[in-house]
Amino acid sequence: MKQIKIGVLVNTHGLKGEVKVKPMTDFPDIRFQKGNTINIQYQDKLIPVAIKHVREQKDLLLLTFEEYDDINQVEPFKGSVLSIDESQLHELEEDEAYYFELQDCEVYDETDHLIGTVCEVIETGANAVLRVRGEREYLIPYVKAFVTDFDAQTKRITVKMVEGL
Incomplete structure (x- = not known):
């Protein structure tokens, strides 16, 4: 197991x-x-x-x-x-995820462009932040304003990119 x-x-x-x-x-x-x-x-x-x-x-x-x-x-x-x-894991709400599920997910923007892969999940107290490595490194807060979709089965996250992210 x-x-x-x-x-x-x-x-x-x-x-x-x-x-x-x-x-x-x-x-x-x-x-x-x-x-x-x-x-x-x-x-x-x-x-x-x-x-x-x-x-x-x-x-x-x-x-x-x-x-x-x-x-x-x-x-x-x-x-x-x-x-x-x-x-022993319990069910989470629809918009929640366990950190181990987020690790190594591919991250795409809303135009289906690959941004990178989650290399670390950082706990800040208020929310988790995804460290995403691709052509450059991004820090993306794991909140609804930025993360529009997460599929644990396909290990895919879709994010809304905003200026300065």
Whole structure:
């Protein structure tokens, strides 16, 4: 099953198995709920873990996992990617998209001219911004004023180009 990256386990915290996680999802409150099962990608293995406790600290989350109550058990996981199975994704509204769906999409203007390919999705807080590389590089806000169509199946985005974009 395809894995979707939702965060990175950046460090341990204290001696009782708590870990610091940098969330990399628009839905940290959903993905990191108490009782949810997520995967630790460690040495080419997927280790499923159930979230026992979660709390926020600045821009990080502090998590504990069921059956992991000692720093020595979680220390090896530092730097590991946290993921979920693609089947755990929930349906989005019609005009929304997951970042992994936007990555590597071809971007066209309204006259069907290829502008380039999405090489990065940047989270700004207010909205996502697509970094598009083609003949030159563009930063295109992922909002209805600019993005007129997105087709996840064909990996195609149509945008309205405006002066100064």
